[in-house]
Amino acid sequence: MVFTNSLSSYYEKFLATGEVKCIDEEIPFEIPKGWEWARFGNIVNHSPQVICEDNFEVAFMPMALIDAGYRSSYTFEKRYWRNVKSGFTKMQKGDIAYAKITPCFQNRKSFILGDVPSNIATATTELNVIRIYADTFARWYLLYILKSDFFIKEAKYKGTAGQQRVLSDYVKSKLLPIPPRKEQDRICDKLQEVLPIVDNYDKFQSELNSLNSTIGERLKKTILQEAIQGKLVPQISEEGTARELLEQIRQEKQKLVKEGKLRKSVLSDSVIYKGDDNKYYEQVGKKCLDITEQIPFETPKNWVWTRLSHIANIYTGNSISETEKKSKFTDVIGRYYIGTKDVDFNNRIIYDNGIAIPKQYEPDFRLAPNNSILMCIEGGSAGRKIAILNQDVCFGNKLCCFSPFVGIGKYMYYYLQSPSFFELFNLNKTGIIGGVSIAKVKEILIPLPPIKEQQRIVAQIEKLFEQLR
Structure with missing residues (x-):
């Protein structure tokens, strides 16, 4: 558990040993009163289990069917559980999954599993899955954290360039800012209100950037086409x-x-x-x-x-x-x-x-x-x-x-x-x-x-x- 003292320093107490350690250097920013800092590994289940009958039809998701960006968006194929229960990542409705391999991790390939056949899915092994204990957290709040620069840009990896995977130790030891439960809901509501506007702005900005980068060449082509059709200068x-x-x-x-x-x-x-x-x-x-x-x-x-x-x-x-x-x-x-x-x-x-x-x-x-x-x-x-x-x-x-x-x-x-x-x-x-x-x-x-x-x-x-x- 993480707490502060009268000098506003942050300390972490390890319940198993009773040891207390100052963690001021790990705190990235100040949080509002009523919020708390907590290790990601201590607040959710990072190894959830899934049980299903062999003859049940379930969802199956290769990485290509998981959308990047700030939404929880994916499509799926259908498979029988007996054919996919081994060798794949498993999850159930309400679980949160995120890509652990680059560049999918940085591209924010993450989602909350919704209604799928049998409420169960299997997917690429390049996903990590977390499950919330009871209703202690707003799922969307944790998903937004997973998609945030705060979580992505500080990540630590292993593996060769282009095929790196985010370290499990980084994920579990990451300190997360935790608001009260109802405030989490209000934060998510506001984000879902403004993010579509941000998405549209990003789309228009990308189109503008593309236009700016190509307009010179486009104009040159137009000039050349006008020239060879006799429209650039008058005939004498x-x-x-x-x-x-x-x-x-x-x-x-x-x-x-x-x-x-x-x-x-x-x-x-x-x-x-x-x-x-x-x-x-x-x-x-x-x-x-x-x-x-x-x-x-x-x-x-x-x-x-x-x-x-x-x-x-x-x-x-x-x-x-x-x-x-x-x-x-x-x-x-x-x-x-x-x-x-x-x-x-x-x-x-x-x-x-x-x-x-x-x-x-x-x-x-x-x-x-x-x-x-x-x-x-x-x-x-x-x-x-x-x-x-x-x-x-x-x-x-x-x-x-x-x-x-x-x-x-x-x-x-x-x-x-x-x-x-x-x-x-x-x-x-x-x-x-x-x-x-x-x-x-x-x-x-x-x-x-x-x-x-x-x-x-x-x-x-x-x-x-x-x-x-």
């Missing part, structure tokens, strides 16, 4: 048309083919146009295909739809085995080799990664030129890792290089990060690890504005992004 007729830009790109490709820098196959472009019937058609050689269902949205009249492969040289890099990487390309002087891990989710590239391609091996590798775009097209990062190069590099086979023609790289770079592109990209994913073939990437559609409008779009995007920082 004097800037010409995207059809004129495509002709300029075609001439540039012819020049590169003559110089032997591109294969002749790049000249076999298709033409996409909108017919008098408001449908979209693609002229591929002598074939004319209706592709209306592939067009995700309308664009300004001076824009065109085209395929990515028509406005950029697109190709993947080269793989290097671990053996080769260690023996030939680690800590050597040469051109940087960029792998998927060297492109981060913030559009940055780690160039000095310890891997380089010496000059004598360069002919064996594909080159991604300065100002071209690298994107991961295979694995969990597919479509999500993308960056612009500031120098020529060699690169890995899970990365795709977009080397645009006629200086339209920045617009393409932002298009490749837009929600529309990401949706088209994901629609083309295949395989267990999730990737898009280079052939499919080349066929993805892009809405193309005139070159000068692209420049204004890029400038406006970067201005708005800067304001979001």
Whole structure:
């Protein structure tokens, strides 16, 4: 028993031995007059027994069916007692159960057992059960103590990180503040009145926190989507048309083919146009295909739809085995080799990664030129890792290089990060690890504005992004 003396110090008397000890250092705070301090182990039964007939149906509760939080909430399955009377935690109606394992203990997985089949339940062995003697305590008062920071944050554990269990000695020796019985009821009534309000506040605060943490990215996506639909800047007729830009790109490709820098196959472009019937058609050689269902949205009249492969040289890099990487390309002087891990989710590239391609091996590798775009097209990062190069590099086979023609790289770079592109990209994913073939990437559609409008779009995007920082 715990008591005070005339000097307001706290003492504990051990009834078995008569020993008296000052426990001032254990008292966490002062309590109102009429309240008492008591050890948890002395006021309730921590090892209650349950008796039931084998053929009785009872409740069964795995941890997953016990709700976290400040309520007494759970669901249950049904089992026959004979099948669950051994190897599980047992309780009866009115008992209080609480998780003893982390993180369920901290998440407040605890409850008062209510009406269940046969008024008996068995549950995961990761629960502790307590039973009140007669009607000495309000069950909800003890449940609220079990759910309180006062009880949880000072807990002592055993076991490895992530699978720790609260010590029985901590629970039983914990000093609890005990009000008079009727005051316990009044405390519980008030808590049950205000906690739903607190729960709602917590829910709204969590939603607000989530919104605050994601609003920047959401706004960026909205800006990019508006940009590629021609809604971010006004159209200016004097800037010409995207059809004129495509002709300029075609001439540039012819020049590169003559110089032997591109294969002749790049000249076999298709033409996409909108017919008098408001449908979209693609002229591929002598074939004319209706592709209306592939067009995700309308664009300004001076824009065109085209395929990515028509406005950029697109190709993947080269793989290097671990053996080769260690023996030939680690800590050597040469051109940087960029792998998927060297492109981060913030559009940055780690160039000095310890891997380089010496000059004598360069002919064996594909080159991604300065100002071209690298994107991961295979694995969990597919479509999500993308960056612009500031120098020529060699690169890995899970990365795709977009080397645009006629200086339209920045617009393409932002298009490749837009929600529309990401949706088209994901629609083309295949395989267990999730990737898009280079052939499919080349066929993805892009809405193309005139070159000068692209420049204004890029400038406006970067201005708005800067304001979001």
